[in-house]
Amino acid sequence: MRNSWVTWVFVLLLAIVPTAVFSGYHLFQLTMVVVYAVAILGMAILVGFNGQISLGHGAFYAIGAYTTAILMTTFDVPYWVTIPISAVVCAGFGFVIGLPALRLAGHYLALTTFALAVAVPQVLKHRWFEDWTGGVQGLVIDKPDAPFGLPLSSDQWLYLFSLGVAVVMYVLAWNLVRGRIGRAMRAIRDHATAAEAMGINLAMVKTRTFAVSAMYTGVAGSLGAIAVAFVAPDSFSVFLSITLFVGLCAGGAASIPGTIVGAVFIEFVPNLADKVSKAAPGAVYGVILIAMLFLLPMGAGGFLSGLWRKAVGSRMAAIGETRPVAAGHEVGVGVDLAGSLSTADPVHARRGESVKP
Amino acid sequence: MAQDQSQPLLRISGVQMRFGGVIALGGVSFDVGHGQICGLIGPNGSGKTTLFNCISGIYRYSQGDIQFEGRSLTNLPRHQMAGIGLGRTFQNVALFRNMSVRDNILVGAHNTAASGYIANALRLPVVRREQNDADRRLHELLDLLDLRQVTDTPAGAIPFGWQKRVELARALMTRPKLLMLDEPAGGLNHSEVDELADLMRRIRRQLNLSILLVEHHMNLVMRVSDKVVALEFGLKIADGTPDEVRAEPEVIRAYLGDTQEEDEHAGAA
Ligand SMILES: Nc1ncnc2c1ncn2[C@@H]1O[C@H](COP(=O)(O)OP(=O)(O)OP(=O)(O)O)[C@@H](O)[C@H]1O
Ligand SMILES: [Mg+2]
Numbered sequence: 302m303r304n305s306w307v308t309w310v311f312v313l314l315l316a317i318v319p320t321a322v323f324s325g326y327h328l329f330q331l332t333m334v335v336v337y338a339v340a341i342l343g344m345a346i347l348v349g350f351n352g353q354i355s356l357g358h359g360a361f362y363a364i365g366a367y368t369t370a371i372l373m374t375t376f377d378v379p380y381w382v383t384i385p386i387s388a389v390v391c392a393g394f395g396f397v398i399g400l401p402a403l404r405l406a407g408h409y410l411a412l413t414t415f416a417l418a419v420a421v422p423q424v425l426k427h428r429w430f431e432d433w434t435g436g437v438q439g440l441v442i443d444k445p446d447a448p449f450g451l452p453l454s455s456d457q458w459l460y461l462f463s464l465g466v467a468v469v470m471y472v473l474a475w476n477l478v479r480g481r482i483g484r485a486m487r488a489i490r491d492h493a494t495a496a497e498a499m500g501i502n503l504a505m506v507k508t509r510t511f512a513v514s515a516m517y518t519g520v521a522g523s524l525g526a527i528a529v530a531f532v533a534p535d536s537f538s539v540f541l542s543i544t545l546f547v548g549l550c551a552g553g554a555a556s557i558p559g560t561i562v563g564a565v566f567i568e569f570v571p572n573l574a575d576k577v578s579k580a581a582p583g584a585v586y587g588v589i590l591i592a593m594l595f596l597l598p599m600g601a602g603g604f605l606s607g608l609w610r611k612a613v614g615s616r617m618a619a620i621g622e623t624r625p626v627a628a629g630h631e632v633g634v635g636v637d638l639a640g641s642l643s644t645a646d647p648v649h650a651r652r653g654e655s656v657k658p
Numbered sequence: 659m660a661q662d663q664s665q666p667l668l669r670i671s672g673v674q675m676r677f678g679g680v681i682a683l684g685g686v687s688f689d690v691g692h693g694q695i696c697g698l699i700g701p702n703g704s705g706k707t708t709l710f711n712c713i714s715g716i717y718r719y720s721q722g723d724i725q726f727e728g729r730s731l732t733n734l735p736r737h738q739m740a741g742i743g744l745g746r747t748f749q750n751v752a753l754f755r756n757m758s759v760r761d762n763i764l765v766g767a768h769n770t771a772a773s774g775y776i777a778n779a780l781r782l783p784v785v786r787r788e789q790n791d792a793d794r795r796l797h798e799l800l801d802l803l804d805l806r807q808v809t810d811t812p813a814g815a816i817p818f819g820w821q822k823r824v825e826l827a828r829a830l831m832t833r834p835k836l837l838m839l840d841e842p843a844g845g846l847n848h849s850e851v852d853e854l855a856d857l858m859r860r861i862r863r864q865l866n867l868s869i870l871l872v873e874h875h876m877n878l879v880m881r882v883s884d885k886v887v888a889l890e891f892g893l894k895i896a897d898g899t900p901d902e903v904r905a906e907p908e909v910i911r912a913y914l915g916d917t918q919e920e921d922e923h924a925g926a927a
Contacts (some may be wrong), residue, residue, distance in 0.1 A: 474779075476780070477775065480778040482778045484764055487761070497737045499765050500740030500769030502737045
């Protein structure tokens with residue numbers, strides 16, 4: 302445990318360094334890495350730890366972003382006050398979406414959440430809400446300055462502010478997933494019937510996890526809106542949802558450190574692809590993504606835990622068993638997404654394999 | 659222990675379960691008493707696992723009633739079964755395969771704690787208290803079931819026999835009054851079966867619980883059970899002490915093939 306504290310303090314110090322080294326656009330990019338990391342963390346809690354697939358988290362990101370933008374422009378609420386409000390609003394939305402999600406498993410849940418992601422930008426454009434949302438034009442937000450007369454540029458301050466919020470959210474998430482609730486979440490992912498037999502209320506845990514997940518991605522949306530200083534419906538198209546999902550897979554679904562890797566991936570790889578080929582950056586991006594998933598099928602988090610597993614492997618040999626593990630270990634698990642897509646009916650799935658050994 | 663001993667711990671009355679045209683249980687009735695080890699035997703497909711699933715609410719039976727400590731389980735939500743004292747294992751092993759053995763067993767402590775999302779995220783003192791209590795019991799069970807070597811290994815990566823012990827530990831972690839074991843001896847060798855018999859008697863005594871044991875291993879069932887119930891094609895064909903059930907002509911007939919198979923089994927092992 303002490304070791305991990307030292308690691309985290311080191312990571313944190315490392316994270317503060319950029320304010321001194323970078324400026325302008327580069328610092329903005331790093332701010333977006335922090336923002337995406339929180340958004341992907343929200344997805345990891347839902348998809349990676351709880352096994353509920355969402356292809357529509359861009360919707361919660363958009364709701365968070367718009368909550369902040371509307372509060373700041375229409376109601377003159379200070380930017381930092383909008384964060385907790387956005388958290389509550391998005392958690393509420395997540396909870397409500399989580400209710401029908403209880404009846405949907407695997408592909409169907411993925412499709413339904415995808416539909417949500419398709420719908421949200423259009424709702425944001427709709428003339429009923431135009432007075433608040435600014436319609437197609439969107440809303441321009443004032444960029445906040447550093448408080449207390451700190452000698453920081455607006456970009457530096459935004460980076461540090463986002464980082465501070467992110468650190469708090471990572472600590473809370475880490476506490477959550479390693480304790481009683483986190484175990485319940487993972488138990489449901491791995492075997493819902495057994496989890497229920499252990500006294501876990503599936504409906505309660507799944508809806509609340511959905512709420513927490515939406516809250517995280519929503520807060521990321523708020524931070525993103527402040528950093529970009531602008532929201533418009535087209536920034537939150539389905540492509541955003543897919544991008545976040547890519548980040549989740551690159552990081553390794555059920556790995557908390559992996560979410561940071563995923564965020565770095567989605568922020569920088571498109572730029573990299575653009576540099577490699579101006580003509581077909583999409584193709585280059587695709588190739589990089591495929592290469593990444595081919596080399597690290599369980600994502601970066603799965604790769605890290607794989608190293609860890611090697612250490613355990615020697616111990617397994619001691620009890621006369623060196624069978625390789627199919628899926629990742631939970632410390633940095635890459636969840637087999639295809640696998641969780643196909644376990645729609647645990648009771649019958651179990652009957653299917655009830656042949657005697 | 660202030661228990662109401664006047665009624666049985668578990669009472670199964672006329673339970674009927676059908677899957678389409680298949681009648682898996684055709685009105686089964688029997689009791690399991692306090693502190694009893696009750697063996698449940700029957701040829702393949704006789705409805706033993708189906709009965710377990712009816713008790714734990716995974717299947718909803720069409721007729722009959724199941725009472726636990728005098729209270730009907732018919733409309734009790736599945737996730738409340740552990741809380742009232744029903745612990746179980748699964749025939750095919752239903753572990754959380756990506757989770758460590760430690761975490762698998764700790765999931766069993768879910769119903770003995772109450773902290774929620776906010777308390778956990780903030781890691782309030784109540785969470786630490788619960789964790790300490792769970793850890794203490796975890797270590798007792800790791801010792802009891804000899805799982806120290808694999809504590810941090812993913813449950814899906816350990817051998818089948820070890821997985822069965824993890825499942826047993828997880829079930830015991832729920833603090834059951836009735837422990838339902840579905841073929842705990844499956845895949846075990848001769849000496850391991852002996853150890854299992856000792857273990858069952860030990861946990862019954864130490865943890866003050868009753869056991870409902872589904873098992874094909876006749877030897878084991880007859881040795882540890884106070885009472886044996888035999889099923890065939892979803893109907894009860896015998897109910898009594900191990901000696902009574904063994905002598906029952908219906909059981910001998912139903913098991914003629916199986917007994918031979920059982921002997922070969924024993925011979926091979
Ligand atoms: N979910 C289900 N759907 C359809 N039929 C089922 C289902 N569950 C059980 N059955 C049928 O019910 C009957 C009893 O099965 P059950 O699994 O309870 O037997 P069992 O006594 O546990 O057998 P075994 O010793 O092989 O485990 C069988 O004919 C089985 O095919
Ligand atoms: Mg069975």
